[in-house]
Amino acid sequence: MTTKDEIRDFLLTSLRAMRYDTSGIDDDTALGPTGANLESLAVAELSVRVEDHFGVTFEDEEAEQLAAMTISELSATVAARVQPASTPGR
Amino acid sequence: MSDTGVTVTGMGLVTSVGIGAAAVMGAMCEGRSGLRRPPGDHPLAGSLQVAGFGPPIDPDSVLPATETVVVDRYIVMALRAAGDALADAGLVIGRDVDPFRVAVIVSGTGGLATLEAQVIIRITRGRPSVSPYLLPGMLPNMGAARIAIKYGIRGYSSSIGTACAAGAQSVGEATRLLRGNDADVVVCGCSEAPLFPTLVDTFGNARALARGWADDPTAASRPFDRRRNGLVLGEGAGIFVLERTAHADARGAAGYADVAGWGATNDAHHPTMPDPNGEAAAECMRRALAVAGIAAADVGYLNAHGTATKLGDVAEALAVRKAFGTAGPPVSATKAVTGHMLGASGVVEAAVTVLALRGGLLPPTHNLDDPDPACELDHIRKAPRRARITHAMSNSFGFGGHNVSVVFGHPSTRLTRTV
Numbered sequence: 001m002t003t004k005d006e007i008r009d010f011l012l013t014s015l016r017a018m019r020y021d022t023s024g025i026d027d028d029t030a031l032g033p034t035g036a037n038l039e040s041l042a043v044a045e046l047s048v049r050v051e052d053h054f055g056v057t058f059e060d061e062e063a064e065q066l067a068a069m070t071i072s073e074l075s076a077t078v079a080a081r082v083q084p085a086s087t088p089g090r
Numbered sequence: 091m092s093d094t095g096v097t098v099t100g101m102g103l104v105t106s107v108g109i110g111a112a113a114v115m116g117a118m119c120e121g122r123s124g125l126r127r128p129p130g131d132h133p134l135a136g137s138l139q140v141a142g143f144g145p146p147i148d149p150d151s152v153l154p155a156t157e158t159v160v161v162d163r164y165i166v167m168a169l170r171a172a173g174d175a176l177a178d179a180g181l182v183i184g185r186d187v188d189p190f191r192v193a194v195i196v197s198g199t200g201g202l203a204t205l206e207a208q209v210i211i212r213i214t215r216g217r218p219s220v221s222p223y224l225l226p227g228m229l230p231n232m233g234a235a236r237i238a239i240k241y242g243i244r245g246y247s248s249s250i251g252t253a254c255a256a257g258a259q260s261v262g263e264a265t266r267l268l269r270g271n272d273a274d275v276v277v278c279g280c281s282e283a284p285l286f287p288t289l290v291d292t293f294g295n296a297r298a299l300a301r302g303w304a305d306d307p308t309a310a311s312r313p314f315d316r317r318r319n320g321l322v323l324g325e326g327a328g329i330f331v332l333e334r335t336a337h338a339d340a341r342g343a344a345g346y347a348d349v350a351g352w353g354a355t356n357d358a359h360h361p362t363m364p365d366p367n368g369e370a371a372a373e374c375m376r377r378a379l380a381v382a383g384i385a386a387a388d389v390g391y392l393n394a395h396g397t398a399t400k401l402g403d404v405a406e407a408l409a410v411r412k413a414f415g416t417a418g419p420p421v422s423a424t425k426a427v428t429g430h431m432l433g434a435s436g437v438v439e440a441a442v443t444v445l446a447l448r449g450g451l452l453p454p455t456h457n458l459d460d461p462d463p464a465c466e467l468d469h470i471r472k473a474p475r476r477a478r479i480t481h482a483m484s485n486s487f488g489f490g491g492h493n494v495s496v497v498f499g500h501p502s503t504r505l506t507r508t509v
Contacts, residue, residue, distance in 0.1 A: 048222060
């Protein structure tokens with residue numbers, strides 16, 4: 001089962017592989033200009049690494065929204081796609 | 091003083107025999123080859139026996155860390171050579187020259203090795219594995235673009251794609267810009283990183299590469315020699331800082347040499363084979379002489395394209411004899427020690443030509459033990475020759491029949507560089 005924590009760890013590992021300093025990045029850090037300051041290509045690179053690793057897909061129109069997400073929000077978004085939420089039987 | 095003077099004020103080179111123009115000149119004069127066998131575990135070990143591998147350059151030394159994730163070696167070498175050339179020229183863009191008056195023409199085949207790697211990734215892992223960083227990491231203009239970004243060059247910018255003539259052509263086009271007063275400074279040259287499997291294999295399958303030298307790789311590249319049997323691929327970069335002579339004088343810069351003239355023609359013959367009658371190549375050299383305003387007899391040294399292919403060396407020798415007559419200039423070929431760095435060789439060899447002119451020392455062709463009679467020329471062999479000369483020429487001929495010749499003369503700047 002892929003947890004939100006696993007995804008967060010993958011995000012941070014990927015950012016380090018992309019040569020970003022993650023020492024100041026926590027769950028509430030946004031990816032884009034208000035936080036980690038990833039430029040657009042770097043957000044795209046991170047998103048394809050996530051797609052490749054977890055087998056999820058981000059639509060083109062979601063690309064702008066990704067930059068505004070925090071680490072925690074992106075982790076939750078990916079977690080929901082890896083394991084679609086199941087509604088308990090009523 | 092003429093306002094159309096163009097002077098070389100800085101040079102930066104990366105080659106298999108070392109970094110800097112003096113390293114290449116020294117290797118030629120001392121018969122020191124940069125060619126070697128790839129190590130057994132190298133990706134190229136099964137494809138070629140000998141190549142000219144350049145020195146390791148940490149991408150972090152030329153780029154911000156976050157821009158090194160997917161970036162081709164050709165870009166890394168281009169940035170290193172450009173930095174060295176600008177430092178050599180003592181030029182800081184913005185401080186010494188208006189950024190909009192600086193141009194960049196840096197050429198090359200592009201980062202095909204990086205493209206190859208991403209194609210393999212895509213085939214094996216599918217669409218999401220292709221990096222968004224690929225285009226800025228490999229396009230042929232990215233050497234020029236990254237140099238412009240790093241050094242704040244905001245004038246004309248370009249990248250030329252004429253294969254093995256591209257580097258020399260970049261120097262020629264830079265000269266055109268400066269003579270037209272469209273720039274005060276041009277950072278020009280070429281960088282090539284062709285040592286990757288697909289490119290090596292296509293050269294090998296085309297029977298263009300030297301074979302049978304595994305036990306003696308330094309003997310493999312033998313321009314004009316009777317035992318030559320093909321070219322040896324190498325990687326490298328060469329960047330010049332060219333400057334309007336008046337601009338160099340105004341800031342007190344010392345010149346290496348003037349670009350006295352250049353010529354360019356096309357064989358209109360075959361995509362890869364030179365025209366055996368050498369007519370267009372001869373005309374190219376004549377045009378360079380005409381633009382320089384000198385006679386053939388004024389050229390005291392010719393650095394040949396000299397790839398060591400069976401046909402190419404014969405065609406070039408014939409073209410030289412057609413352009414210069416039977417009493418042609420002394421000739422030598424750099425590729426014997428550096429290998430063929432495609433377009434980058436044009437600039438590396440131009441640098442050797444400049445040093446030969448200024449130092450009065452003409453380097454020999456390494457491995458030229460037994461000159462092929464079909465390549466009759468005044469070959470400089472075994473030892474360098476001392477000669478005070480007024481002009482020197484460098485030839486570069488590319489796949490596609492692109493011919494370029496550049497003539498250098500002593501610098502007309504008030505201050506001159508000692509070599």
